[in-house]
Amino acid sequence: MTRVLLVDDDQELSAMLKEYLAQEGFEATPVADGETGVAEALSGRYAIAVLDVMMPRLNGVEALRRIRQESRLPVLMLTARGDDVDRIVGLELGADDYVPKPCSPRELVARLRAILRRTDTTDGAAANGDALVVGPLHLWPARREARWADTPLALTSTEFSLLEVLVSHAGQVVSKATLSEKALGRPLARFDRSVDVHVSSLRHKLAPRDDGRSWIQTVRGQGYQFVRE
Structure with missing residues (x-):
């Protein structure tokens, strides 16, 4: 149990x-x-x-x-x-x-x-050990492990799941409703700021791009996007 x-x-x-x-x-x-x-x-x-x-x-x-x-x-x-x-x-x-x-x-x-x-990393989807790589970020879904360049990232399970969804769709806008469903495992409720707060935390844990902007961009009225180099 x-x-x-x-x-x-x-x-x-x-x-x-x-x-x-x-x-x-x-x-x-x-x-x-x-x-x-x-x-x-x-x-x-x-x-x-x-x-x-x-x-x-x-x-x-x-x-x-x-x-x-x-x-x-x-x-x-x-x-x-x-x-x-x-x-x-x-x-x-x-x-x-x-x-x-x-x-x-x-x-x-x-x-x-x-x-x-x-x-849970015991299901079939987690059996693939390949890393997701965008810029300095390396993400291993099978191990629930993330590194920024050579530095391990200390992420909660929800932060990791959000980052995995965003990186899997790098260069595309992902709606907050989709992030809530896929990363939090529940529908997005009205006035629920959970996704926004977790994204804010992720931004603080990821170093900024060379131009000083965050790797996770807000697309007003649509959602969030993990930008490609």
């Missing part, structure tokens, strides 16, 4: 989610505070973590910050419905996606599976 870390001080909700996740093939371990959550997330025992923003001792945003200092473990944030600030900050710090609370267990499972599919 896929091991999931549930970090939430709402013990009744955690117990309910643990039971539901077990029915869906997940083994969930609940912890009730951020400090314990960080320690468990860094233990190497889990495939993914679900992290609530509002918690005692250490809130979810700071917990995510500490996790990202040492680990690329996929993280799904639970945020208050309509709280765009926590949502955007979480994505900027490296959360792979978010679910607004209250959420249905079915939606949570769907988001978990979407993230885990992006990190």
Whole structure:
């Protein structure tokens, strides 16, 4: 069973989610505070973590910050419905996606599976070890590995998936709806800025072109384009 870390001080909700996740093939371990959550997330025992923003001792945003200092473990944030600030900050710090609370267990499972599919390299599509190369960027989808010139890129699973889609269509405009479907595994919702925030993070991790512009260009009203040399 896929091991999931549930970090939430709402013990009744955690117990309910643990039971539901077990029915869906997940083994969930609940912890009730951020400090314990960080320690468990860094233990190497889990495939993914679900992290609530509002918690005692250490809130979810700071917990995510500490996790990202040492680990690329996929993280799904639970945020208050309509709280765009926590949502955007979480994505900027490296959360792979978010679910607004209250959420249905079915939606949570769907988001978990979407993230885990992006990190799974055991299927046939991942068997090809060829690299995607555009300019200084080398991307190995089979290994989920990226290098900029000779420097490894530390990418979250969502950042890698977005970059893979953009590089696969280098020189072409890719709509935000397509990026959301292919990289986040869900339809683009109205007012959802997740793709924009992840692209912004990618731009900071990629060195600029010789002319000072970003390799990822915004095409107003259409989407994003990874430019060719």
